[in-house]
Structures are given as structure tokens and as C-alpha cells.
Amino acid sequence: MAQFRIPGPLRRLSGGETTVKVEAGDLGAAIDALDARYPGFRDRLLDHNGQLRQFVNVYLNDEDVRLGAGLEAKVSEKDEISIVPAVAGGG
Amino acid sequence: MAKLLGLRCRECGAEYELQATHVCEMCFGPLDAIYDEAALRKKVSRQRIEQGPPSMWRYRDLLPVEDDTQVVTLGEGFTPLVRAERLGAELGLRNLWLKNDSMNPTNSFKDRVVSVAISWARANGFETIACASTGNLANAVAAYAARAGLECFVFIPVDLEPAKVVSISVFDPNVVAVRGNYDEVNRLCSQLLESTPWAFCNINIRPFYAEGSKTLTFETVEQLGWRLPDEIIIPIASGCQFVRHRQAIRELIDYGLVRDDRVPALTGAQALGCAPVYNAFKSDTPERVLPVKPDTIARSIAIGNPSDGMYVNRIALETGGVVEAVTEDEIVAAMRLLARTEGIFTETAGGVTIGVLAKLARAGRWKGDEVVVAYVTGHGLKTADVLASVDGHARRVEIEPTLKSFREKVTI
Secondary structure, rough: EEEEEEHHOOOOOOOOOOOOEEEEEHHHHHHHHHHOOOOOOOHHOOOOOOOOOEEEEEOOEEEEHHHHOHHHOOOOOOOOOEEEEEOOOOO | OOOEEEEEEEEOOEOOOOOOOOOOOOOEEEEEEEEEEHHHHHHHHHHHOOOOOHHHHHHHHHHHOOOOOOOOOOOOOOOOOOEEEHHHHHOOOOOEEEEHHOOOOOOOOOOHHHHHHHHHHHEEEEEEEEEEEHHHHHHHHHHHHHHOOOEEEEEEEEEHHHHHHHHHHHHOEEEEEOOOOOHHHHHHHHHHHHHOOOOOOOOOHOOOOOOOHHHHHHHHHHHOOOOOOEEEEEEEOHHHHHHHHHHHHHHHHOOOOOEEEEEEOOEEEEEOOEEEHHHHHHHOOOOOOOOOOOOOOOOHHHHOEEEEEEHHHHHHHHHHOOOEOHHHHHHHHHHHHHHEEEEHOHHHHHHHHHHHHHHHOOOOOOOOEEEEEEEEEEEEEHHHHHHHHHHHOOOOOOOOOOOOHHEEEHHH
């Protein structure tokens, strides 16, 4: 099963859990599975068009999914999916 | 009376108590500091500012530190605003000004934001200061942490320019060289937040850090005789400072520091080798900024996933500005143009700003009398290596120490 890493601001939704395992074939389905277990995640991660929200970065095994296949990125056993707030950095 | 009231989400308006956090729990939007504006309106005046120190701290009332906070300062800010007649003549601009922020204590704009961030962090009990950096920020953080006597961890990409590594290391911080690019360093630090009791200048204490940027615009306007320019050219990395410049203009107008209320056009500059904000600006969806993998000599602004990118484009469009980008050759040419015409040696990021200024001027953006200001945000010695590979010595001759040799080889 793939594993989500849940950031601090979203742990209220996951009952304090820092990691959550899900069964899914791609990232979109993984988010659906996460939301089925802990309702509310879908709304926090996706906008009304079903796209990743502007202020959410999702990394599949350390690769920014926006640089790849996005929500259609294939997810397999032992993959790690990290949710990281996008607002950081300065220049 | 406390001047700071709390933090507010820029997206959904949710409010939070003052604390070291940068992200809204509801929508992940960025948090901004909330001031007691009614109190400030009564207090702030040109006279009060002009009686302040010759540093950015003359705008202390408009910065997120309370009156009893002992600030950590190296005399940052109040850098020269110089009229650029010779560069202006080349570009057809009769009222061109350069805000030379490479004159700061560690030779970049970052001293402004770091002085505010570390002052806030020390006053709020933090013992360790950290940052994710493309170099200039780490340089400033290391220097100001030394000045404040605080522990310091700086996280940098492993392949940072050698000159920057030296000027960071001399202050004896803990340097963590990460095998990745800046965006990867930044992500690592965002994840580290939860397991360290540290103040990361540009992450968890970003709402305070960012405020320091405003002083660049406050000073520019004061140095122009309390007049707003017509347009400002600003380099874009994360877009953090661009957003604060819009806020600075709002405050100058709201607090009655300028009579005019005509908001200047704010124009952003990127390197084509890392131009996610420019790409979005040119597209049909300017607020949808997609990340890129940076590949440019303008390392100090090479952020492929700019957190404030959408706000940059919103503000550029709102104020009548644009976002433009230049090639690597144009960056180097602009560094040399600025040096040749004005005697100012800027780093590659400054080459981006001046390159965009030159490109827009040559494309006929201005009639010629507009008051245009370009922010030159870092010193050329930080990235001197990029000029080493260019033929920068066309006028060099080597001679024997004799009059004969001089007369033979040198044309006067």
C-alpha cells in the first residue's frame, strides 16, 4: 500500500496520524481513498475543478507531481506521497 | 499597546494569534501580519520617519517589531537611490533611477528581511535561526545570527557559487549542503519545521520576514521626495518581495505619506531559464503558475516553484505592469551595460532586472519622461565567475615597465 505523509496543518483531519496507508492505482484515486477514510482531505487538497489547489504541493517519492503526470501519476506499493504546504521560501 | 494584532490568511481571511506559522490551516493560504492600523494612522508621519536613523529602521512603525524590542541591526537599508543618466540615455529614459541595494551590509536586499526576521525571532524566544537559501539569504542569516549571538543552520544547494559559500561560512554557521536544487532544499526545510524548534526565516516566520521588503519601496519613495514613481522593475524569485512592494505603496497612500494616489506599475523580471511566473503571465491563465526545473546563471532568483507567483501576476495586471524575461546572454550583457554606464557592479539577478528594463525600453514601453526605478538587489562579486568565461578584457594590454613599451602598445 502507498503511504501519505500528512503535514501538521492537516493532522486534525487524520486524527493526529502523521502517515496514512491507502490502496490506489493513481494519485487521484489515492486522494479519494484518503478522503474516504478521513473525510475532508479531498476538499483541502483539490479545488472545485478537481485540480490540486494552488497552495498544496504533492510529492510522489520526492518528485513534484506537477512536473509529471499530476493526479494521473501512477502509484504503486511502497510509494510515499508527501503533502507539503506550498507557501514557503523567499526571494 | 501592542502594534501587531495577529495573523490573517490572504485567501480566506481566517485569523490566528501571533505565532511562528505561515500557513492557514483552513486553506493553506499564506498568512500576513495584522497591524493596529488606526493607531498607526495617528502615529506615522513624514517628520517622524525623517527624524529616524539613516537605516531601514526609520520605518520601524511600519515593521512587525514592538517598540520595546531590541532589534538586530548592521545598519541595513537607506541604500543609495541614484539617478541613472548615462544608462537612461542609452535606453531613452530621462528619469531613470536605480535603487542600489547591493550596498547593504552583506551586499544584498536580504539584509532587510533578515534584520526584521531575526529581531522578531529573538524577541519571541527563539534560540536557533535557520533558512533555505539560494545563497544571499544564507549569507544574511549567518551574519545577523552572529551579530545576535544565536545558533544558526543554513540549508543551501550543494552546487552553490563558491564566492557565496565563502561569504556564508566565514560567520561560522552550521551549513547543510543539500544534494538538490533550491526547491528541494525548501521542501526539506518545510518538512523539518515540525521536528525542530527553529525559526526558519523564510518559512515559519515568513509573515514577519516578508515585511522587511517594504522598506525598499518606502525608501525609494522618500528619496524621490515623497513621490511615487511611474513604474518599478523588480526581480522575481518566489514573488515574496513583489507582493510586499504593493503593500508598501498601499501603506504610503493610506498613512498619508504621499499626496498622490496613483499606484505605480509594478513590473517583474525573470530569467528565461527559470521563468514560471513569466510563463503564466503570457498564458491565458496568469494566476495558474506551473513549476519548472531551473537552469540559469541567475541562481539567487532560481525558484522553480514560486509560492507567491500567482499574486505577482495579479498585482502586475492590477497596476498596469508586466512580467518579462531575458536570456542568459542578455543577463550578462545587462550586467556589463550597468557597470559600463553607471559604475555599478551587480550580480546575475541584477542583470535580470536591468536586462528586462533594457528589453522593455527598446521595445518602446515608455515615452521617455516616466519616472522608472529598477531595484538592483545584489552585488556583482557574488557571481563574478559568470563574467570570467566572457571576453571581458577586450581593452586590456600587457606591457613591459618601460616608456617604450607603453608607447608601442597603448593607444591614447
